[in-house]
Amino acid sequence: MNGLVFCTVLVLSASAYVLGQRRALCLIGGKAHARHLASRPRYYGAYVALWCALPALLVFLLWFFLQPVVLERWVIRYLPESLQNLPSDRLGLVLNDVKNLAKGAIVSDQADPAIQAAAEHYRRLHAMTGKALWVAVLGLAALGMQIGYWKIRVSFRARTQVEKLFRFFLLMASTLAVFTTVGIVFSVLFEALRFFQLVPWWEFFLGLKWSPQMAIRADQVGASGAFGMIPVFTGTLLIAAIAMSVAVPLGLFSAIYLSEYAPRKMRAMVKPILEILAGIPTVVYGFFAALTVGPIIRRLGESLGFSVASESALAAGLVMGLMIVPFVSSLSDDVIHAVPNDLRDGSLALGATRSETIKKVVLPAALPGIVGGVLLGVSRAIGETMIVVMAAGLAANLTVNPLSAVTTVTVQIVTLLVGDQEFDSPKTLAAFALGLVLFVATLILNIIALYVVRKYREQYE
Template sequence: MSPSMLVTVVLALSTLAFWQGKRRAFALSRQASTTRMHSRPGYYGMLTALWCAVPALVIVVAWQSASDPILTRIVMDGVREAKGALSPDQLNLMINDVRNLVSGSIYSQNVDPVLQLAAKRYQSMMHIGNMAMAVLALSTALGTAYYAYSRIKPTLRARNHVEMAVEILLTLCSTIAIFITVGIVLSVLFESIRFFQQVPLTDFLFGLKWSPQMAIRADQAGSSGSFGAIPVLTGTFLISGIAMAIAVPFGLMSAIYLSEYAGPKFRATVKPLLEILAGVPTVVYGFFAALVVAPLIRDIGLSFGLSVSSESALAAGLVMGIMIIPFVSSLSDDVINAVPQSLRDGSYGLGATKSETIKLVILPAALPGIVGSILLAVSRAIGETMIVVMAAGLAANMTVNPLQAVTTVTVQIVTLLVGDQEFDSPKTLAAFALGLLLFIVTLVLNVIALYVVRKYREEYE
């Protein structure tokens, strides 16, 4: 039985256990005329289902995590006996070949018979292990379900047990999320340290030329190996600034109109249509920017005698601004609607007009949420890749002219990690340094926004 089928069977058994536990709780509640049930019948059913599913799923997860290392070690012991002493590189290569044979990724007939035998042995042991795991998991599920079913009685605190299990699950999920975040930061940090061991930190932070092509041979030309991040950061901030100059005014004004001026029918129609912009794939925006907006900007610029590149920061920034309008408008609209009506009534009672109320009362009260929406839009703009690749190009030009081609941090990260590269080379490690720099910039923006939110929240609470 495959693991996916086994999980399906366990979930089906837990569903059956839920209904049986709930049914028994109902029966006991009818019989016990003098003693009240501590919890509702649904809690007893949920407790039975948890006892049925959780131990069995733990067994499945444990086996799936430990089976491959154990089986690989057993199989490779036989390969070592047949092949003799092997270096670590040869051993790793043979392990990959065996795994490819097991998965069916190798179709050549000229395969080492020893590896074929090892793959067959691996498959045989894996089949036996899956069958043993299925028997053990199903037996455990039935046994623990019967144990929980037999313990159902009026004094059993089923609700407390279920709530404790849910609390443990939520704590586990939050802990995993924290560890994942810490792992991502540490992995980027360690690889960045390796990069800075080869390229000085000052050259990276203050260098004015970005050309990460490294020479493979001593006589190779055209590979300067310059890692100055200033041009890349300039392009990132330029495109993001253009995008925010479009998204913030249009998004905020749209939110104000929809929440304060528009009627219910108009709001119910326009707001979903506006939010559709957030669901359009970024590659569609990229095609639109490259095929429509960029040529239009170039033609308009030429009509005024301006030199406009075929790939410009202005084209990417305009289309990116249109894409992130819903991030500002939708969240700001929700925040403005959450402002208490008493503030509006008090302002009107003092003689303020609708526009004065919006400007002097509603917007300051909703400012923390508006800042949060703008911060989300900024993060979205900084992290965008596809539109920049298709509309702004890959040239790391040190310019603030929006009519010229520029590049961004995310585009360079993708470019450096695409293709067959040496992982220890400065060219590849530069992607991690850029990622760390982008992380620090985003962190600074978060700190600033948090300060603004805390300041105005204390003023209006």
């Protein structure tokens, strides 16, 4: 039913668009005299369509969100006092039984008479509110269409009104994005503060052991687990460094070749093939790292006399670097290709070679975009989970040896929050503390990148 109401409003809005255009053209005697209008005809159509759609959709959204709450309250008042006074969890079960019985999911003969009466009341209320919704939505749509239709005049600036409305929507969207970000930050911060009430902050920030499971025996690490973040973040930085040492050179060099040296036909063929790597699921990269790259590195290391773990940071970092190459390459190629040819021509005219032009002119001019691509790659490396789980393991080892097994922040967050968890335990709350530190680290990285971008943008614009 909700879908039918929504589609009806869309059909009425399309009709209002056509009527608004026709009225504007009729006022000036036809399409041949459209230049006499204060705005183009399509803006008059859009103005009438917005008048038709917005009030109706607003009521529809309010009904969509408020109707379940209102119906539940009405049904609760219809229940006997013995059921109304139940605890909230048991009352919720009773309401579920009422809804299921009303929808036919429960046989009525097996239900309590009070539940049957409440279900019948729920059906009547649902049908009544559905009819009321149709009347309200269609009435508001027709009224809005009429108001917008009669507001159209030859001198009416419909474009200004439509653009004001769209600017308001853009403002609301940006405000919603900001408040969503703030809500995420405060939710993580609140749970992290609860964690620091149970575990001293110095133990978390300065601890050298990570063992978040609660100890069962007295001889385990820590009497109540060990929550030192340094091994986890060391593993994150180690794998990210290996990945970026692969992704940045390969991605940047391939972007330079495709943009500056490759023929157009080759660029048109190679670039889509390169970008296919970005569409491969990360679990496939994980299988490739665990079944192919990991054993190769282990056999090669043992042949050279090194001790290589079955799951190593090097295997995960190399495969992760290959996964990130398309992000760095595609963005860098687009930015390098967008550098004005006047800069290239001027450098070549002064006697510089092609390679000197690329090094001294093109790359510095494209540096802000290249930094953005590298930053995107770093964010992808820090946030990757599946490849690390399958190729680097879950062991939180404090080491910078790429041949050892390590873990990352995101892997530990997923591990701590898997399954049914109690949010009063330090083990679960530790995930939020890790997330908060990771957020701050990413924020600092963004600030550094913005500083680099602004510095060079001022120089070359």
